[in-house]
Amino acid sequence: MKELLEGSMVVAKAIKLCRPGVVSAYPITPQTHIVEHLAQMVADGELDSQFVNVESEHSAASVVLGSEATGVRSYSATSSQGLLLMAEVIYNIAGMRLPLVMTDANRAISAPINIWNDQQDTISLRDAGWIQIYAEDNQEALDFHILAYRLAEDKNIMLPVMVCMDGFILTHGIETVDMPTQEQVDKFLPPYKALYKLDVDNPQTLGPLADPDCYTEARYAIHATQKKALELIPELTAEFAKVFGREYNGLIEGYQLKDAERVIVAMGSVCGTIKDVIDELRQKGKKVGLLKITSFRPFPAQQIYDALKNISKVAVLDRAVSLGGGAPLATEVKAAFFGKTRSPKVISSVVAGLGGRDITKDTVKDIYSMLTQKEKACEFMDLKPELLKENYE
Amino acid sequence: MFGPLACKPGSSVNNKTGSWRVESRPVFLHKNCIGCKMCVTVCPEGCVSGPGKNAMEVDLAFCKGCGMCALICPKKDIEMVKEETQK
Amino acid sequence: MSNHLFNSGHTACAGCGQSLAVRLVIDAAGKNTIVANNTGCLEVFSTKYPETSWEVPFIHSLFENAPAVASGIESALKYLGKKDSVNVIAEAGDGGTADIGLQSLSGMWERGHDVLYICYDNEAYMNTGIQRSGLTPFSADTTTTPKGAKSSGNLRYKKPMPEIAMAHGIPYVATSSIGFPQDIVRKVKKAFTIKGPKYLQIHVPCPLGWSYPSAKSVDMGKLAVDTGLYPLIEYEYGKLSVRKITPKPVDEYLKAQGRFKHLWNNPDGIKKVQEVADNNIAKYGLKAEPQPEQPAV
Numbered sequence: 001m002k003e004l005l006e007g008s009m010v011v012a013k014a015i016k017l018c019r020p021g022v023v024s025a026y027p028i029t030p031q032t033h034i035v036e037h038l039a040q041m042v043a044d045g046e047l048d049s050q051f052v053n054v055e056s057e058h059s060a061a062s063v064v065l066g067s068e069a070t071g072v073r074s075y076s077a078t079s080s081q082g083l084l085l086m087a088e089v090i091y092n093i094a095g096m097r098l099p100l101v102m103t104d105a106n107r108a109i110s111a112p113i114n115i116w117n118d119q120q121d122t123i124s125l126r127d128a129g130w131i132q133i134y135a136e137d138n139q140e141a142l143d144f145h146i147l148a149y150r151l152a153e154d155k156n157i158m159l160p161v162m163v164c165m166d167g168f169i170l171t172h173g174i175e176t177v178d179m180p181t182q183e184q185v186d187k188f189l190p191p192y193k194a195l196y197k198l199d200v201d202n203p204q205t206l207g208p209l210a211d212p213d214c215y216t217e218a219r220y221a222i223h224a225t226q227k228k229a230l231e232l233i234p235e236l237t238a239e240f241a242k243v244f245g246r247e248y249n250g251l252i253e254g255y256q257l258k259d260a261e262r263v264i265v266a267m268g269s270v271c272g273t274i275k276d277v278i279d280e281l282r283q284k285g286k287k288v289g290l291l292k293i294t295s296f297r298p299f300p301a302q303q304i305y306d307a308l309k310n311i312s313k314v315a316v317l318d319r320a321v322s323l324g325g326g327a328p329l330a331t332e333v334k335a336a337f338f339g340k341t342r343s344p345k346v347i348s349s350v351v352a353g354l355g356g357r358d359i360t361k362d363t364v365k366d367i368y369s370m371l372t373q374k375e376k377a378c379e380f381m382d383l384k385p386e387l388l389k390e391n392y393e
Numbered sequence: 394m395f396g397p398l399a400c401k402p403g404s405s406v407n408n409k410t411g412s413w414r415v416e417s418r419p420v421f422l423h424k425n426c427i428g429c430k431m432c433v434t435v436c437p438e439g440c441v442s443g444p445g446k447n448a449m450e451v452d453l454a455f456c457k458g459c460g461m462c463a464l465i466c467p468k469k470d471i472e473m474v475k476e477e478t479q480k
Numbered sequence: 481m482s483n484h485l486f487n488s489g490h491t492a493c494a495g496c497g498q499s500l501a502v503r504l505v506i507d508a509a510g511k512n513t514i515v516a517n518n519t520g521c522l523e524v525f526s527t528k529y530p531e532t533s534w535e536v537p538f539i540h541s542l543f544e545n546a547p548a549v550a551s552g553i554e555s556a557l558k559y560l561g562k563k564d565s566v567n568v569i570a571e572a573g574d575g576g577t578a579d580i581g582l583q584s585l586s587g588m589w590e591r592g593h594d595v596l597y598i599c600y601d602n603e604a605y606m607n608t609g610i611q612r613s614g615l616t617p618f619s620a621d622t623t624t625t626p627k628g629a630k631s632s633g634n635l636r637y638k639k640p641m642p643e644i645a646m647a648h649g650i651p652y653v654a655t656s657s658i659g660f661p662q663d664i665v666r667k668v669k670k671a672f673t674i675k676g677p678k679y680l681q682i683h684v685p686c687p688l689g690w691s692y693p694s695a696k697s698v699d700m701g702k703l704a705v706d707t708g709l710y711p712l713i714e715y716e717y718g719k720l721s722v723r724k725i726t727p728k729p730v731d732e733y734l735k736a737q738g739r740f741k742h743l744w745n746n747p748d749g750i751k752k753v754q755e756v757a758d759n760n761i762a763k764y765g766l767k768a769e770p771q772p773e774q775p776a777v
Contacts, residue, residue, distance in 0.1 A: 398529045398530075400527060400529060400530055400531060400532035401530075401532070402532065402534060402535045402536075403487045403532070403533065403534070403535045404530060404531045404532055405487050405488070405489030405490050405526065405531040405532055405533040406487055406488060406489045407489065407531060408489040408490075408491070408531055409489070410488065410489055410490075410491065413494065434504070434661045434662075435500060435658075435661060435698050436500075437492060437494075437495060437496050437497075437499040437500040437503075437697075438488045438490075438499070439484045439486065439487065439488050439503050440488045452488065455488035455489060457494035457495075458494060459494035459495035459687075459694040459695055459697075460495070460693070460694060460695030461495055461500075461694070461695050461696075461697060461698060463695065464695045464696065464698070464699065465698055473695075
């Protein structure tokens with residue numbers, strides 16, 4: 001049913017439909033509304049969940065670790081500083097193979113403190129073993145949470161999934177979404193049946209010490225499972241389409257790629273802006289396109305290669321940066337072409353939109369124009385050089 | 394899938410810590426024992442057991458030779474003797 | 481052989497006070513118990529993959545989050561309608577309790593979860609090499625408060641964890657010691673008759689960290705209590721009861737452990753430790769009243 005809602009409420013309703021037994025989170029802008037809506041649903045008896053108000057994000061993640069380990073589907077949400085504070089628990093949850101689903105409202109990282117959107121927070125945890133999916137709009141945010149539980153709890157996966165949505169832009173943006181019914185969600189998402197859990201009728205020890213004799217295999221197993229997820233995600237989205245009537249690839253999405261000469265690769269809500277610019281430029285006969293990355297982990301290297309191998313000029317737009325290195329998405333996209341016979345002539349790397357600076361249609365047009373020039377390495381598109389002149393003498 | 398490294402309950406009994414003993418081992422004399430079972434209570438390995446008076450035993454497969462049972466016995470019925478060089 | 485819920489084959493040091501306490505605790509708690517444990521000696525010596533000494537469900541996560549993990553377990557059990565038939569224990573060492581884990585513990589107490597929290601107090605970060613913690617006693621020699629030409633060991637006093645627990649208004653707070661094994665069993669059983677957050681701090685002497693012969697762990701526990709250095713107290717719904725002692729001078733306790741070696745010929749140093757004991761005795765009313773003389777018949 002179509003509903004006009006704030007993004008946070010969309011997510012809260014999606015979570016409610018997934019029937020979590022334990023919800024625990026700590027407030028941080030711009031995640032707050034999601035959790036407040038869930039609290040109200042519990043208070044009104046609409047959601048049968050234990051709602052645990054914790055004293056920090058580290059504890060929020062630990063609470064849902066404990067409840068997932070006890071075999072109960074659980075949920076948490078955070079952002080930026082909170083995600084970093086719970087970072088060691090994040091690694092722990094993946095290492096313990098617990099199928100938690102968590103929302104991250106993408107937000108910049110301190111210092112300097114900034115509450116607005118970019119993707120540095122989740123990107124900086126890309127090594128933790130979680131599956132990471134990025135939503136372009138609130139319909140995707142809704143659908144991806146339902147997909148996430150199904151994916152995480154699959155017996156062959158058993159890895160946690162982070163659904164990433166741009167803070168404020170999506171969480172506080174008001175859009176019309178198609179809200180599924182409880183029957184549809186119940187059909188797609190069966191109750192969680194744990195493969196291993198804390199149960200007095202079948203006692204096990206979880207989280208033991210792993211010495212050099214067995215630690216490597218544990219990490220390899222997660223890596224191998226991420227590769228399996230590359231195959232499973234498109235299968236699940238096909239099933240999703242049958243139940244909910246909306247189609248996703250789940251790994252990537254091409255927009256006007258077929259005859260494109262210049263393509264931007266990007267993740268998240270900026271893809272909506274890019275699509276608008278493409279429509280405008282196509283009217284003027286410019287052959288431009290977009291490759292949207294939905295799944296960042298597992299990284300769909302083969303799919304990206306197949307989509308771009310015949311494109312002559314590519315710009316990868318990062319909403320994050322690895323300071324002192326390069327731009328994370330660009331680095332991985334470039335690596336997908338190394339040693340291959342076919343490849344774009346130019347793969348430029350641009351950074352924009354940090355700390356909530358708007359990526360306007362003009363910025364996107366500039367990226368396309370810039371593609372006629374030499375290849376760029378980690379070019380900050382929207383820099384204000386006048387601000388750099390600060391002196392402490 | 395090599396999962397979360399879950400361990401089956403009580404599997405530590407495969408680790409025979411009795412091999413740690415280098416100095417001494419307890420010998421239960423079975424002469425003056427009153428069956429108070431304090432030796433059972435204080436053994437950190439949990440490897441002392443028995444039905445009662447003059448019938449308590451230690452499982453040397455696990456005993457580390459700490460000597461706590463001998464020290465606690467109110468009737469001095471447990472002696473720590475030198476560990477033989479050949480087992 | 482084994483009818484214990486904590487089996488042999490663990491790799492604790494010979495004479496380890498904590499391994500003794502753990503077995504007493506879990507046998508008293510029974511098989512319908514789930515345990516969440518912080519990183520420390522206990523987790524390392526009892527759960528090295530693929531072996532575990534635990535016969536009950538057990539989870540180790542990180543160094544400071546056992547209270548939060550236990551809160552999650554308790555919430556999940558409530559959701560499943562099983563909380564009334566399952567005990568939940570969260571446990572850690574003194575460092576994991578009073579230092580790095582204090583926030584998580586405070587949060588669990590404040591939220592009122594039905595969990596028994598146990599602090600195994602061996603008075604230093606033993607697992608990482610005997611470093612000083614917030615519960616290291618006054619004057620103890622540790623690797624980060626070493627005695628030296630300009631130092632007489634740890635200068636701070638034990639963080640008052642029982643008082644901090646009481647300040648949270650929880651219904652059951654107690655201390656115990658392996659010097660009195662039956663006391664541990666009684667207090668664990670009592671704790672599980674009470675709903676809500678419970679705190680039990682157990683003194684567990686460490687032969688390696690404190691430097692004494694491994695056979696003497698129980699004796700050390702007794703001495704700590706009998707000198708007044710480790711009061712055995714119990715608060716049930718705020719009402720205090722204590723184990724009365726006929727106080728022994730602290731000398732006997734200090735001279736039995738290498739971690740106080742620098743005090744052995746230092747009467748001033750010993751006097752300062754005696755003050756700590758005397759303060760405890762006064763504060764909790766530990767001194768047993770002398771029995772009146774029976775009239776001769």
